[in-house]
Amino acid sequence: MSTEEGDDFDVNATPGYKPSAPKTVDEYKNLDANDESLARWKASLGIGADAGPGDTSKPKLTILSLELTSPSLPAGQKISVDVTNPAQLAQLKSKPIQVKEGEEYSVHITFTVNHSIVTGARYQQVVKRGPLRVAKVDAMLGSYGVQPAPRQVAVVNDEFPKGMMARGEYNVKSRVQDLDGEIYAEWEWLFKIGKEW
Template identity: 50%
Template structure:
Protein backbone atom coordinates (compact mmCIF):
# COMPACT_ATOMS: atom_id res chain seq x y z
CA UNK A 1 0.00 0.00 0.00
CA UNK A 2 1.76 3.17 -1.20
CA UNK A 3 -0.97 5.77 -0.80
CA UNK A 4 0.38 9.00 0.60
CA UNK A 5 -1.64 11.37 2.75
CA UNK A 6 0.02 14.77 2.77
CA UNK A 7 0.20 17.38 5.53
CA UNK A 8 -2.22 19.69 3.72
CA UNK A 9 -5.03 17.16 4.09
CA UNK A 10 -4.44 17.02 7.85
CA UNK A 11 -4.82 20.76 8.42
CA UNK A 12 -7.35 21.50 11.15
CA UNK A 13 -10.18 23.94 10.70
CA UNK A 14 -10.44 27.17 12.64
CA UNK A 15 -13.50 28.17 14.62
CA UNK A 16 -14.64 31.62 13.47
CA UNK A 17 -14.07 34.22 16.19
CA UNK A 18 -11.99 31.88 18.35
CA UNK A 19 -8.58 33.20 19.39
CA UNK A 20 -6.48 30.81 21.51
CA UNK A 21 -4.86 33.78 23.24
CA UNK A 22 -1.40 34.18 24.67
CA UNK A 23 0.33 31.08 26.03
CA UNK A 24 0.76 31.13 29.80
CA UNK A 25 2.47 28.85 32.30
CA UNK A 26 0.57 26.98 35.02
CA UNK A 27 1.87 29.47 37.62
CA UNK A 28 0.74 32.44 35.52
CA UNK A 29 -2.75 30.92 35.19
CA UNK A 30 -2.88 30.23 38.95
CA UNK A 31 -2.15 33.90 39.75
CA UNK A 32 -4.37 35.33 37.00
CA UNK A 33 -7.42 37.24 38.32
CA UNK A 34 -7.51 35.35 41.63
CA UNK A 35 -10.81 37.08 42.61
CA UNK A 36 -12.69 36.14 39.43
CA UNK A 37 -15.08 33.32 40.44
CA UNK A 38 -15.79 32.19 36.88
CA UNK A 39 -12.10 32.10 35.97
CA UNK A 40 -11.31 30.21 39.18
CA UNK A 41 -13.89 27.54 38.24
CA UNK A 42 -12.28 27.19 34.81
CA UNK A 43 -8.81 26.93 36.37
CA UNK A 44 -10.07 24.29 38.82
CA UNK A 45 -11.54 22.28 35.92
CA UNK A 46 -8.04 22.17 34.40
CA UNK A 47 -6.43 21.16 37.70
CA UNK A 48 -4.60 24.44 38.10
CA UNK A 49 -3.76 25.09 41.71
CA UNK A 50 -4.45 21.49 42.74
CA UNK A 51 -0.72 20.74 43.12
CA UNK A 52 -0.91 17.75 40.80
CA UNK A 53 1.56 19.11 38.25
CA UNK A 54 4.70 17.12 37.67
CA UNK A 55 7.79 19.00 36.52
CA UNK A 56 9.24 15.90 34.88
CA UNK A 57 8.78 14.39 31.45
CA UNK A 58 7.16 15.75 28.32
CA UNK A 59 4.27 18.20 28.44
CA UNK A 60 1.87 15.49 27.30
CA UNK A 61 2.30 11.72 27.30
CA UNK A 62 0.00 9.90 24.89
CA UNK A 63 -0.46 6.28 25.92
CA UNK A 64 -2.83 4.73 23.41
CA UNK A 65 -5.54 5.09 20.79
CA UNK A 66 -8.14 2.32 20.96
CA UNK A 67 -11.01 1.17 18.81
CA UNK A 68 -13.73 -0.40 20.96
CA UNK A 69 -16.83 -2.27 19.83
CA UNK A 70 -19.49 -4.22 21.71
CA UNK A 71 -19.19 -6.92 19.02
CA UNK A 72 -15.52 -7.53 19.85
CA UNK A 73 -14.23 -8.92 23.14
CA UNK A 74 -10.95 -6.96 23.15
CA UNK A 75 -10.30 -3.46 21.77
CA UNK A 76 -7.86 -2.81 18.95
CA UNK A 77 -5.10 -0.76 20.61
CA UNK A 78 -2.34 1.39 19.16
CA UNK A 79 0.18 1.68 21.98
CA UNK A 80 2.15 4.87 21.35
CA UNK A 81 5.19 3.68 23.33
CA UNK A 82 5.63 0.91 20.74
CA UNK A 83 4.69 3.04 17.72
CA UNK A 84 8.17 4.10 16.62
CA UNK A 85 9.41 0.59 15.87
CA UNK A 86 6.17 -0.57 14.24
CA UNK A 87 5.31 2.22 11.82
CA UNK A 88 6.13 0.18 8.71
CA UNK A 89 4.11 -2.79 10.01
CA UNK A 90 1.05 -0.62 10.66
CA UNK A 91 0.91 0.35 7.00
CA UNK A 92 1.61 -3.15 5.61
CA UNK A 93 -0.60 -5.17 8.01
CA UNK A 94 -4.10 -3.70 8.07
CA UNK A 95 -6.31 -3.82 11.13
CA UNK A 96 -9.44 -5.87 10.41
CA UNK A 97 -12.74 -4.10 11.12
CA UNK A 98 -16.06 -5.90 10.80
CA UNK A 99 -18.43 -4.26 8.33
CA UNK A 100 -21.52 -2.46 9.64
CA UNK A 101 -20.22 -2.43 13.23
CA UNK A 102 -20.65 0.40 15.71
CA UNK A 103 -17.42 1.42 17.42
CA UNK A 104 -15.86 4.16 19.53
CA UNK A 105 -12.36 5.58 19.45
CA UNK A 106 -10.73 6.25 22.83
CA UNK A 107 -7.59 8.28 23.52
CA UNK A 108 -5.59 7.81 26.77
CA UNK A 109 -3.04 10.46 27.76
CA UNK A 110 -1.53 12.40 30.66
CA UNK A 111 -0.67 16.10 30.97
CA UNK A 112 2.41 16.62 33.14
CA UNK A 113 3.38 20.21 33.82
CA UNK A 114 1.60 22.61 31.51
CA UNK A 115 -1.83 23.57 30.25
CA UNK A 116 -2.60 22.08 26.86
CA UNK A 117 -5.29 23.95 24.94
CA UNK A 118 -7.33 22.86 21.98
CA UNK A 119 -6.06 19.31 21.45
CA UNK A 120 -7.54 17.84 18.27
CA UNK A 121 -7.47 14.39 16.72
CA UNK A 122 -7.40 14.50 12.91
CA UNK A 123 -7.66 11.46 10.64
CA UNK A 124 -7.73 11.20 6.86
CA UNK A 125 -8.86 7.96 5.18
CA UNK A 126 -8.10 7.09 1.55
CA UNK A 127 -9.36 4.31 -0.69
CA UNK A 128 -7.68 3.72 -4.04
CA UNK A 129 -5.94 7.10 -3.81
CA UNK A 130 -9.11 9.11 -3.13
CA UNK A 131 -9.97 10.72 0.20
CA UNK A 132 -13.15 9.06 1.44
CA UNK A 133 -13.28 10.45 4.98
CA UNK A 134 -11.77 13.12 7.19
CA UNK A 135 -12.42 13.12 10.92
CA UNK A 136 -11.55 16.14 13.04
CA UNK A 137 -12.47 15.58 16.67
CA UNK A 138 -11.90 18.12 19.46
CA UNK A 139 -10.19 16.43 22.40
CA UNK A 140 -10.22 19.59 24.53
CA UNK A 141 -8.06 21.59 26.91
CA UNK A 142 -6.41 20.01 29.92
CA UNK A 143 -4.24 20.97 32.85
CA UNK A 144 -1.58 18.94 34.62
CA UNK A 145 -2.85 15.91 36.52
CA UNK A 146 -1.34 12.90 38.24
CA UNK A 147 -4.24 10.85 36.86
CA UNK A 148 -4.34 10.07 33.11
CA UNK A 149 -7.18 11.45 31.00
CA UNK A 150 -9.48 9.37 28.82
CA UNK A 151 -11.35 10.89 25.88
CA UNK A 152 -14.01 8.89 24.03
CA UNK A 153 -15.20 10.07 20.64
CA UNK A 154 -18.80 9.73 19.42
CA UNK A 155 -19.96 6.34 18.17
CA UNK A 156 -19.43 5.67 14.47
CA UNK A 157 -20.38 2.80 12.18
CA UNK A 158 -18.01 1.05 9.80
CA UNK A 159 -19.06 0.89 6.14
CA UNK A 160 -20.64 -2.28 4.81
CA UNK A 161 -21.26 -4.01 1.51
CA UNK A 162 -19.15 -5.60 -1.17
CA UNK A 163 -17.65 -2.29 -2.37
CA UNK A 164 -16.64 -1.33 1.18
CA UNK A 165 -14.73 -4.60 1.75
CA UNK A 166 -11.27 -3.40 0.82
CA UNK A 167 -8.16 -1.90 2.39
CA UNK A 168 -7.99 1.76 3.38
CA UNK A 169 -4.93 3.96 4.05
CA UNK A 170 -5.13 6.19 7.12
CA UNK A 171 -3.04 8.95 8.59
CA UNK A 172 -3.76 10.06 12.16
CA UNK A 173 -2.47 13.13 13.95
CA UNK A 174 -2.88 14.81 17.34
CA UNK A 175 -2.25 18.55 17.32
CA UNK A 176 -2.95 21.50 19.64
CA UNK A 177 -4.04 25.13 19.15
CA UNK A 178 -0.43 26.23 18.91
CA UNK A 179 0.21 23.88 15.97
CA UNK A 180 2.33 21.45 18.00
CA UNK A 181 2.10 17.96 16.53
CA UNK A 182 2.30 15.30 19.24
CA UNK A 183 1.40 12.13 17.32
CA UNK A 184 1.53 11.55 13.55
CA UNK A 185 1.38 8.07 12.03
CA UNK A 186 0.17 6.12 9.01
CA UNK A 187 -1.74 2.87 9.33
CA UNK A 188 -4.29 0.86 7.39
CA UNK A 189 -7.49 -1.06 7.98
CA UNK A 190 -9.50 -3.57 6.03
CA UNK A 191 -13.28 -3.89 6.13
CA UNK A 192 -14.24 -7.59 6.30
CA UNK A 193 -17.29 -9.73 7.03
CA UNK A 194 -15.89 -10.72 10.44
CA UNK A 195 -13.34 -9.43 12.94
Template identity: 40%
Template sequence: MAEEQELIPTETEGYIVGEKKTIEEYKSLDANDESLNKWKESLGLGQVSTAPTDDPRRVVILAMILEVDGEDKVVADVSTAEKAKQLNDSPMVIKEGVTYRLKVRFKVQHDVISGLKYLHVVKRKGIRVDRLEEMVGSYGPSDSYYEKKFMPEESPSGFLARGRYNVKSKFIDDDKVTHLEWDWAFEIKKEW
Protein backbone atom coordinates in the same frame (compact mmCIF):
# COMPACT_ATOMS: atom_id res chain seq x y z
CA MET B 1 1.39 19.40 -0.84
CA ALA B 2 -2.27 18.34 -1.17
CA GLU B 3 -1.77 15.64 1.50
CA GLU B 4 -0.37 18.23 3.91
CA GLN B 5 -3.43 20.43 3.33
CA GLU B 6 -5.78 17.59 4.33
CA LEU B 7 -4.47 17.60 7.91
CA ILE B 8 -4.70 21.34 8.56
CA PRO B 9 -7.34 22.00 11.22
CA THR B 10 -10.23 24.30 10.41
CA GLU B 11 -10.18 27.68 12.07
CA THR B 12 -13.16 29.44 13.59
CA GLU B 13 -13.56 32.91 12.16
CA GLY B 14 -12.87 35.56 14.77
CA TYR B 15 -11.28 33.13 17.26
CA ILE B 16 -7.97 34.43 18.55
CA VAL B 17 -5.67 32.12 20.46
CA GLY B 18 -4.88 33.63 23.85
CA GLU B 19 -1.43 34.51 25.03
CA LYS B 20 0.57 31.50 26.21
CA LYS B 21 0.91 31.40 30.01
CA THR B 22 2.93 29.30 32.42
CA ILE B 23 1.20 27.11 34.99
CA GLU B 24 2.18 29.59 37.72
CA GLU B 25 0.63 32.46 35.73
CA TYR B 26 -2.61 30.48 35.33
CA LYS B 27 -2.69 29.71 39.06
CA SER B 28 -2.42 33.39 40.04
CA LEU B 29 -4.78 34.66 37.32
CA ASP B 30 -7.83 36.39 38.85
CA ALA B 31 -7.61 34.46 42.11
CA ASN B 32 -10.97 35.88 43.30
CA ASP B 33 -12.95 34.85 40.20
CA GLU B 34 -14.99 31.79 41.26
CA SER B 35 -15.83 30.56 37.75
CA LEU B 36 -12.22 30.96 36.61
CA ASN B 37 -11.05 29.08 39.71
CA LYS B 38 -13.41 26.20 38.79
CA TRP B 39 -11.99 26.17 35.26
CA LYS B 40 -8.42 26.12 36.62
CA GLU B 41 -9.40 23.29 38.98
CA SER B 42 -10.85 21.31 36.04
CA LEU B 43 -7.44 21.60 34.36
CA GLY B 44 -5.81 20.11 37.44
CA LEU B 45 -3.67 23.18 38.07
CA GLY B 46 -3.68 22.57 41.82
CA GLN B 47 -2.00 19.16 41.47
CA VAL B 48 1.71 18.58 41.72
CA SER B 49 2.89 16.80 38.59
CA THR B 50 5.61 14.20 38.66
CA ALA B 51 6.18 14.23 34.90
CA PRO B 52 9.46 12.62 33.88
CA THR B 53 12.16 15.22 33.30
CA ASP B 54 13.73 13.09 30.56
CA ASP B 55 10.51 13.21 28.45
CA PRO B 56 9.97 16.71 27.03
CA ARG B 57 6.65 15.84 25.33
CA ARG B 58 3.73 17.92 26.56
CA VAL B 59 1.10 15.52 25.22
CA VAL B 60 1.76 11.79 25.24
CA ILE B 61 -0.77 9.85 23.21
CA LEU B 62 -0.87 6.45 24.89
CA ALA B 63 -3.43 4.54 22.81
CA MET B 64 -6.02 4.71 20.05
CA ILE B 65 -8.91 2.45 20.97
CA LEU B 66 -11.70 1.00 18.87
CA GLU B 67 -14.75 0.70 21.09
CA VAL B 68 -17.68 -1.50 20.05
CA ASP B 69 -20.79 -1.92 22.23
CA GLY B 70 -19.07 -0.10 25.09
CA GLU B 71 -16.11 -2.51 25.12
CA ASP B 72 -12.54 -1.83 24.04
CA LYS B 73 -12.34 -4.15 21.02
CA VAL B 74 -8.90 -3.07 19.74
CA VAL B 75 -6.26 -1.13 21.69
CA ALA B 76 -3.39 0.24 19.60
CA ASP B 77 -0.33 1.42 21.54
CA VAL B 78 0.94 4.69 20.07
CA SER B 79 2.93 5.84 23.10
CA THR B 80 6.14 6.17 21.09
CA ALA B 81 6.83 7.06 17.45
CA GLU B 82 8.21 3.54 16.89
CA LYS B 83 5.04 1.86 18.19
CA ALA B 84 2.85 4.18 16.13
CA LYS B 85 4.81 3.27 12.97
CA GLN B 86 4.17 -0.46 13.60
CA LEU B 87 0.43 0.11 13.10
CA ASN B 88 0.98 0.59 9.40
CA ASP B 89 2.51 -2.90 9.12
CA SER B 90 -0.12 -4.57 11.34
CA PRO B 91 -3.50 -3.12 10.32
CA MET B 92 -6.32 -2.89 12.85
CA VAL B 93 -9.22 -5.19 11.88
CA ILE B 94 -12.76 -3.80 11.89
CA LYS B 95 -15.79 -5.98 11.24
CA GLU B 96 -17.98 -4.66 8.43
CA GLY B 97 -21.29 -3.01 9.34
CA VAL B 98 -20.60 -2.48 13.06
CA THR B 99 -21.13 0.75 14.96
CA TYR B 100 -17.91 1.74 16.63
CA ARG B 101 -16.25 4.77 18.09
CA LEU B 102 -12.65 5.81 18.34
CA LYS B 103 -11.35 6.68 21.76
CA VAL B 104 -8.00 8.24 22.59
CA ARG B 105 -6.10 7.79 25.85
CA PHE B 106 -3.44 10.41 26.58
CA LYS B 107 -1.44 12.21 29.25
CA VAL B 108 -0.57 15.87 29.53
CA GLN B 109 2.68 16.81 31.22
CA HIS B 110 4.73 19.92 31.94
CA ASP B 111 2.24 22.51 30.65
CA VAL B 112 -1.40 23.38 29.93
CA ILE B 113 -2.54 22.30 26.46
CA SER B 114 -5.18 24.46 24.81
CA GLY B 115 -7.48 23.39 21.99
CA LEU B 116 -6.05 19.92 21.31
CA LYS B 117 -7.56 18.46 18.11
CA TYR B 118 -7.40 15.07 16.43
CA LEU B 119 -7.48 14.90 12.63
CA HIS B 120 -7.30 11.98 10.25
CA VAL B 121 -7.69 11.32 6.57
CA VAL B 122 -8.69 7.86 5.36
CA LYS B 123 -7.78 6.71 1.86
CA ARG B 124 -8.62 3.59 -0.08
CA LYS B 125 -6.40 2.84 -3.07
CA GLY B 126 -5.14 6.43 -2.99
CA ILE B 127 -8.60 8.05 -3.00
CA ARG B 128 -9.80 9.98 0.04
CA VAL B 129 -12.92 8.37 1.51
CA ASP B 130 -13.15 10.13 4.87
CA ARG B 131 -11.80 13.05 6.87
CA LEU B 132 -12.34 13.47 10.60
CA GLU B 133 -11.62 16.48 12.79
CA GLU B 134 -12.48 16.18 16.48
CA MET B 135 -11.92 18.70 19.25
CA VAL B 136 -10.29 16.90 22.16
CA GLY B 137 -10.15 19.94 24.45
CA SER B 138 -7.90 21.82 26.85
CA TYR B 139 -6.11 20.02 29.67
CA GLY B 140 -3.64 20.65 32.44
CA PRO B 141 -0.75 18.39 33.40
CA SER B 142 -1.71 15.32 35.40
CA ASP B 143 -0.14 12.09 36.56
CA SER B 144 -3.23 10.15 35.48
CA TYR B 145 -4.39 9.81 31.90
CA TYR B 146 -7.36 11.36 30.12
CA GLU B 147 -9.73 9.64 27.69
CA LYS B 148 -11.77 11.25 24.95
CA LYS B 149 -14.48 9.37 23.03
CA PHE B 150 -15.33 10.48 19.52
CA MET B 151 -18.72 10.30 17.82
CA PRO B 152 -19.94 6.82 16.84
CA GLU B 153 -19.49 5.75 13.23
CA GLU B 154 -20.58 2.74 11.22
CA SER B 155 -18.02 0.72 9.31
CA PRO B 156 -18.83 0.17 5.63
CA SER B 157 -20.13 -3.22 4.62
CA GLY B 158 -20.33 -5.38 1.54
CA PHE B 159 -17.86 -6.98 -0.81
CA LEU B 160 -16.60 -3.68 -2.26
CA ALA B 161 -16.00 -2.15 1.18
CA ARG B 162 -13.78 -4.97 2.41
CA GLY B 163 -10.04 -4.45 2.26
CA ARG B 164 -7.25 -2.20 3.44
CA TYR B 165 -7.62 1.50 4.24
CA ASN B 166 -4.69 3.81 4.90
CA VAL B 167 -4.95 6.54 7.51
CA LYS B 168 -2.82 9.57 8.29
CA SER B 169 -3.50 10.94 11.79
CA LYS B 170 -2.38 14.00 13.70
CA PHE B 171 -2.83 15.60 17.14
CA ILE B 172 -2.35 19.37 17.04
CA ASP B 173 -3.16 22.19 19.48
CA ASP B 174 -4.18 25.86 19.21
CA ASP B 175 -0.52 26.88 19.18
CA LYS B 176 -0.07 24.80 15.99
CA VAL B 177 2.17 22.32 17.83
CA THR B 178 1.88 18.82 16.38
CA HIS B 179 2.12 16.33 19.25
CA LEU B 180 1.92 13.15 17.17
CA GLU B 181 1.53 12.47 13.46
CA TRP B 182 1.62 8.97 12.04
CA ASP B 183 0.41 6.66 9.29
CA TRP B 184 -1.56 3.54 10.10
CA ALA B 185 -3.96 1.14 8.44
CA PHE B 186 -7.10 -0.84 9.10
CA GLU B 187 -8.87 -3.60 7.24
CA ILE B 188 -12.60 -4.06 6.87
CA LYS B 189 -13.34 -7.78 7.11
CA LYS B 190 -16.44 -9.95 7.24
CA GLU B 191 -15.55 -11.11 10.78
CA TRP B 192 -13.24 -9.95 13.54
Protein backbone atom coordinates in the same frame (compact mmCIF):
# COMPACT_ATOMS: atom_id res chain seq x y z
CA MET C 1 -11.92 18.11 -3.15
CA SER C 2 -8.15 18.24 -3.00
CA THR C 3 -6.13 15.19 -2.00
CA GLU C 4 -2.83 17.01 -1.47
CA GLU C 5 -1.14 15.97 1.76
CA GLY C 6 -0.95 19.56 2.98
CA ASP C 7 -4.75 19.76 2.98
CA ASP C 8 -5.32 16.55 4.97
CA PHE C 9 -5.10 18.13 8.40
CA ASP C 10 -6.32 21.67 7.83
CA VAL C 11 -7.90 22.88 11.05
CA ASN C 12 -11.09 24.90 10.88
CA ALA C 13 -9.52 28.13 12.12
CA THR C 14 -11.53 30.89 13.79
CA PRO C 15 -11.08 34.10 11.78
CA GLY C 16 -9.09 36.68 13.71
CA TYR C 17 -7.90 34.23 16.40
CA LYS C 18 -4.30 34.81 17.43
CA PRO C 19 -2.81 32.54 20.09
CA SER C 20 -1.67 34.33 23.22
CA ALA C 21 1.80 33.88 24.63
CA PRO C 22 2.11 30.60 26.53
CA LYS C 23 1.80 30.78 30.32
CA THR C 24 3.16 28.49 33.00
CA VAL C 25 0.88 26.73 35.48
CA ASP C 26 2.10 29.15 38.18
CA GLU C 27 1.18 32.14 36.00
CA TYR C 28 -2.32 30.73 35.47
CA LYS C 29 -2.62 29.91 39.17
CA ASN C 30 -1.95 33.56 40.13
CA LEU C 31 -3.93 35.10 37.27
CA ASP C 32 -6.91 37.13 38.53
CA ALA C 33 -7.02 35.23 41.81
CA ASN C 34 -10.24 37.03 42.89
CA ASP C 35 -12.23 36.29 39.72
CA GLU C 36 -14.80 33.60 40.65
CA SER C 37 -15.58 32.42 37.09
CA LEU C 38 -11.88 32.22 36.25
CA ALA C 39 -11.30 30.25 39.47
CA ARG C 40 -13.94 27.70 38.34
CA TRP C 41 -12.28 27.44 34.89
CA LYS C 42 -8.86 26.92 36.49
CA ALA C 43 -10.32 24.25 38.79
CA SER C 44 -11.76 22.43 35.74
CA LEU C 45 -8.23 22.28 34.34
CA GLY C 46 -6.84 20.98 37.62
CA ILE C 47 -5.06 24.22 38.47
CA GLY C 48 -5.27 24.75 42.21
CA ALA C 49 -3.10 25.73 45.11
CA ASP C 50 -1.44 22.30 45.01
CA ALA C 51 -0.80 22.26 41.24
CA GLY C 52 2.86 21.76 40.48
CA PRO C 53 4.82 22.42 37.28
CA GLY C 54 4.72 18.76 36.20
CA ASP C 55 7.44 16.91 34.28
CA THR C 56 9.02 19.42 31.89
CA SER C 57 11.42 16.79 30.51
CA LYS C 58 8.49 15.38 28.49
CA PRO C 59 6.28 17.06 25.90
CA LYS C 60 3.23 18.89 27.26
CA LEU C 61 0.94 16.12 26.08
CA THR C 62 1.82 12.44 25.46
CA ILE C 63 -0.49 10.23 23.40
CA LEU C 64 -0.40 6.73 24.88
CA SER C 65 -2.84 4.68 22.81
CA LEU C 66 -5.63 4.46 20.28
CA GLU C 67 -8.31 1.87 21.12
CA LEU C 68 -11.06 0.52 18.90
CA THR C 69 -14.04 -1.09 20.61
CA SER C 70 -17.25 -2.60 19.26
CA PRO C 71 -20.28 -4.28 20.85
CA SER C 72 -19.83 -7.15 18.35
CA LEU C 73 -16.30 -8.00 19.52
CA PRO C 74 -16.12 -10.90 22.01
CA ALA C 75 -16.77 -9.74 25.59
CA GLY C 76 -14.02 -7.56 26.96
CA GLN C 77 -11.98 -7.60 23.73
CA LYS C 78 -10.69 -4.40 22.17
CA ILE C 79 -8.14 -3.49 19.54
CA SER C 80 -5.39 -1.34 21.03
CA VAL C 81 -2.48 0.48 19.40
CA ASP C 82 0.41 1.62 21.61
CA VAL C 83 1.28 4.95 20.02
CA THR C 84 4.50 5.15 22.07
CA ASN C 85 5.83 1.92 20.51
CA PRO C 86 7.66 2.67 17.19
CA ALA C 87 7.85 -1.06 16.32
CA GLN C 88 4.08 -1.49 16.63
CA LEU C 89 3.44 1.68 14.60
CA ALA C 90 5.81 0.45 11.88
CA GLN C 91 4.01 -2.90 11.77
CA LEU C 92 0.62 -1.17 11.37
CA LYS C 93 1.82 0.42 8.11
CA SER C 94 2.17 -3.03 6.52
CA LYS C 95 -0.22 -5.27 8.50
CA PRO C 96 -3.76 -3.88 8.63
CA ILE C 97 -6.13 -4.15 11.58
CA GLN C 98 -8.98 -6.47 10.55
CA VAL C 99 -12.50 -5.03 11.16
CA LYS C 100 -15.97 -6.37 10.39
CA GLU C 101 -18.18 -4.69 7.82
CA GLY C 102 -21.37 -2.98 8.97
CA GLU C 103 -20.46 -3.05 12.68
CA GLU C 104 -20.74 -0.16 15.12
CA TYR C 105 -17.43 0.93 16.64
CA SER C 106 -15.82 3.58 18.81
CA VAL C 107 -12.29 4.95 18.82
CA HIS C 108 -10.74 6.26 22.05
CA ILE C 109 -7.52 8.21 22.56
CA THR C 110 -5.64 7.84 25.87
CA PHE C 111 -3.16 10.57 26.85
CA THR C 112 -1.44 12.34 29.72
CA VAL C 113 -0.73 16.03 30.26
CA ASN C 114 2.81 16.24 31.62
CA HIS C 115 3.21 19.96 32.26
CA SER C 116 1.74 23.38 31.46
CA ILE C 117 -1.75 23.81 30.04
CA VAL C 118 -2.94 22.18 26.81
CA THR C 119 -5.60 24.29 25.11
CA GLY C 120 -8.02 22.92 22.54
CA ALA C 121 -6.31 19.58 21.91
CA ARG C 122 -7.91 17.73 19.01
CA TYR C 123 -7.64 14.37 17.27
CA GLN C 124 -7.68 14.40 13.47
CA GLN C 125 -7.95 11.38 11.22
CA VAL C 126 -7.96 11.16 7.43
CA VAL C 127 -9.02 7.86 5.83
CA LYS C 128 -8.09 7.11 2.22
CA ARG C 129 -8.72 4.23 -0.12
CA GLY C 130 -6.05 4.48 -2.76
CA PRO C 131 -5.62 8.18 -3.59
CA LEU C 132 -9.19 9.13 -2.64
CA ARG C 133 -10.11 10.55 0.75
CA VAL C 134 -13.22 8.74 1.99
CA ALA C 135 -13.55 10.13 5.52
CA LYS C 136 -12.16 12.79 7.83
CA VAL C 137 -12.53 13.13 11.61
CA ASP C 138 -11.79 16.31 13.53
CA ALA C 139 -12.70 15.63 17.18
CA MET C 140 -12.04 17.80 20.22
CA LEU C 141 -10.10 16.21 23.08
CA GLY C 142 -10.37 19.36 25.21
CA SER C 143 -8.27 21.66 27.37
CA TYR C 144 -6.40 20.27 30.36
CA GLY C 145 -3.93 21.08 33.09
CA VAL C 146 -1.21 18.82 34.45
CA GLN C 147 -2.37 15.40 35.59
CA PRO C 148 -0.10 12.34 35.56
CA ALA C 149 -3.05 9.91 35.48
CA PRO C 150 -4.06 8.98 31.90
CA ARG C 151 -7.24 10.43 30.46
CA GLN C 152 -9.33 8.73 27.75
CA VAL C 153 -11.65 10.50 25.29
CA ALA C 154 -13.95 8.95 22.66
CA VAL C 155 -13.18 10.59 19.30
CA VAL C 156 -15.21 8.46 16.86
CA ASN C 157 -18.57 6.69 17.18
CA ASP C 158 -19.58 5.30 13.80
CA GLU C 159 -20.35 2.21 11.74
CA PHE C 160 -18.04 0.50 9.25
CA PRO C 161 -19.43 0.46 5.69
CA LYS C 162 -20.60 -2.86 4.34
CA GLY C 163 -20.91 -4.63 1.03
CA MET C 164 -18.51 -5.93 -1.57
CA MET C 165 -17.45 -2.43 -2.66
CA ALA C 166 -16.53 -1.42 0.90
CA ARG C 167 -14.33 -4.45 1.61
CA GLY C 168 -10.58 -3.95 1.34
CA GLU C 169 -7.72 -1.92 2.83
CA TYR C 170 -7.85 1.69 3.97
CA ASN C 171 -4.94 3.97 4.87
CA VAL C 172 -5.35 6.20 7.93
CA LYS C 173 -3.29 9.21 8.98
CA SER C 174 -3.82 10.33 12.57
CA ARG C 175 -2.64 13.47 14.34
CA VAL C 176 -3.11 15.13 17.72
CA GLN C 177 -2.50 18.86 17.94
CA ASP C 178 -3.68 21.81 19.96
CA LEU C 179 -5.41 25.07 19.15
CA ASP C 180 -2.06 26.80 18.74
CA GLY C 181 -0.96 24.28 16.09
CA GLU C 182 1.52 22.34 18.25
CA ILE C 183 1.61 18.71 17.03
CA TYR C 184 1.99 16.07 19.77
CA ALA C 185 1.68 12.86 17.75
CA GLU C 186 1.31 11.79 14.15
CA TRP C 187 1.16 8.24 12.81
CA GLU C 188 -0.14 6.15 9.90
CA TRP C 189 -1.94 2.83 10.04
CA LEU C 190 -4.05 0.49 7.93
CA PHE C 191 -7.34 -1.27 8.51
CA LYS C 192 -9.06 -3.86 6.37
CA ILE C 193 -12.81 -4.26 6.16
CA GLY C 194 -13.87 -7.89 5.81
CA LYS C 195 -16.72 -10.25 6.64
CA GLU C 196 -15.30 -11.09 10.08
CA TRP C 197 -13.18 -9.51 12.81
